[in-house]
Amino acid sequence: MALFCTLLPLEGVGAQENPFFSGSGQTSEEEENETKPDFSPETQEPVPEPPSQVGQNKWQGEPRRNLRWFALLRSYSAELQRELYGTLSGAMRRVRDSSRELTTLLLVLAVSFAYGALHALGPGHRKTVLFSYFMARQAPTWQAVFAGAGMGLLHGAAAVLIILPLFYLVRGSMTMTFNSLSRSLELATFGFIALFGFGMLIFQLLGLLIPKAGHGEEAKAHSRKSLSLLIIGSGLIPCPGAAMVLIFGLSLEMLGTGLLAVAAMSLGMAFSLGLVAFGSMKFSGGLRRIGKRKSRLYEFLHHGLELGGYFLIGIFGLVMLTGML
């Protein structure tokens, strides 16, 4: 079950690059050598006329009752996000047109929060890392919530920290530069996650071999430091969704509203990730409580979860890193 839960959110985590921009996807040698087709009027082969507005037909979508529950959830989630995205852009436009009317602004914030909360439940490395970390380590509730929320807030903040300088400095290739910067940050992050996981695994193994190591106040302080490091190290990949929202705000010449929307979206992501971290910790605590304290089962579960959790973080980082290279 632990493995199932850990690996499920892994799906799609390596697919956060915008496929429209150069650098994403793998270009074959043949494609790299291929010359760009010339569509200039002199050389262009005659092709049929483009679509005209003729014919009458409508598409209302198809009832999805024949889908299995997983695909159904996916389908509804995508549809809801589409709806929220459209509502958000419409509301931001109305804020501008209505001279920043308060109720419209509140609508922007509410929709941004909801979109962020739903968005963060999609695939992402943060959930895998949070789940594995709190499987491995028992921590106070506030630390779990803090870790999840911190990662969510950093996800949005990283987008702002990249987009704003790009907007003022390299206008003209903002989205493309954002995409390639995101890719570099992803590489660094997955490298860090791999190092962190395996480093902590070695540290815990040493703690088992040398019982004095890894106990007491010093160990607690060490744990807090490692958690902070993990939050920062794995939270710095910018959120493409937040970047889009900010760019949209900038295009409407509403930097303030754009920033507020990103802030609300980040809070939404923080909320979801905080919940995931909290749930992971409770799950891990429950597993540990199956065995009686000091019993062999307890010891087995405790050390198994500890080592397994860090191993999963390490292997996850390594798999993602090698997959991107």
Added chain:
Amino acid sequence: MKSSLKRVIFTAVLLCAAGAPLFSHPHMFIDTRVRFVFEGQMLEGFWVQWGFDEMFSASIRMDYDANRNGSFESREVESIEENAFRNLRNYNYFISVDRGERRQRIERVESFDAWLEENRLYYRFFVPYEAEVPEQREELRLIIFDDTFFCDIAYFEEEPVLIDAAQGIEANYNIRVNRDRSISYDPLGGRERNGTETENLDYGTAYPYELILNFRRN
């Protein structure tokens, strides 16, 4: 012990229900329209038109509408094609066509165009796909789906499909989800993205819409 077990199971179910299944994690939303073109007794190919969400539209406008006049001149369109479209060939332009047992991934498209209309960005391009129109009714299944899940692609409500059929050709279409044909994708974003038929998987897969074109000679 019993209550601990219950708590564990309850939390596990909650975690799976809350965190895992909502895999769809799109950052862009696209509406698509397809127009099939027949010439004589041949299907020549099809035009694909994409309408993007306002956010992506704004980012492309900011980057490529150099003179800020709210429309794209030919040089700007070329730049969009080069920088914000051409890379899609690494993803087969999200398009695959099935005819009988044969699946064709799209490698080449033509006549790219981009324009802005009511704050929305549109792309249009022609996909050459030659097929002789048979005597007996045949089925061609077109799937437009981004299996990296970055883009969520649906059909336009109005006129999702247009058919330019020459005289002597009978053609009609249907759009549906084929629950027997799922798409599994490589979480690491690998090059190989062949659709696989997975009858019994409930997770890790998606069931994209299929546009089914039925055609034959009259």
